[in-house]
Amino acid sequence: DVKVTQSSRYLVKRTGEKVFLECVQDMDHENMFWYRQDPGLGLRLIYFSYDVKMKEKGDIPEGYSVSREKKERFSLILESASTNQTSMYLCASTERRGGQPQHFGDGTRLSIL
């Protein structure tokens, strides 16, 4: 089975802090994604990566950056956390082969105080 592991289920940080969210997948998938999910707004793509050291902006990249130094690991960074970044953050991965589904981690519920 595909396993996507996010480093924390719950995280509380303060405004202005630099926050790191880690994601690791064990299926040698080329593509990895970071989403946030908010009530009434659904799933929104922040960044994705299709290879090591490659990244592409999604729909809402402002205030975020990412890092992919190894194929299995994709990190999301909140450069200076703000209260409007309080959300559920979801990591996903998929094979590059067309038609394959994305597999998600359990999510990190992040609260910025």
Place this chain on the structure above:
Amino acid sequence: DAKTTQPPSMDCAEGRAANLPCNHSTISGNEYVYWYRQIHSQGPQYIIHGLKNNETNEMASLIITEDRKSSTLILPHATLRDTAVYYCIVRVAMTTDSWGKLQFGAGTQVVVTP
């Protein structure tokens, strides 16, 4: 990506089959049908996907009509742990953006009762 329509909610008795409908009348020939579910406060869980043929795996069966304008997800023996929001998604799989973002609609809230 084609728009999908699902009922907002449905109940199912434990042990019975749950049949979840999804309409996707504007589906294109190269679009797949994917089903996910999300249990409260957890990440979405992939269930099954298909293009034209019916599919079955250890979790569920997917029945796609011949004209591909609708599909049904079947949970053969629902358990209390199947209580979740179920999302039907239709998206292109073979373009340069084929591995791009997923977008979930409102989904169907399924409640399995004892």
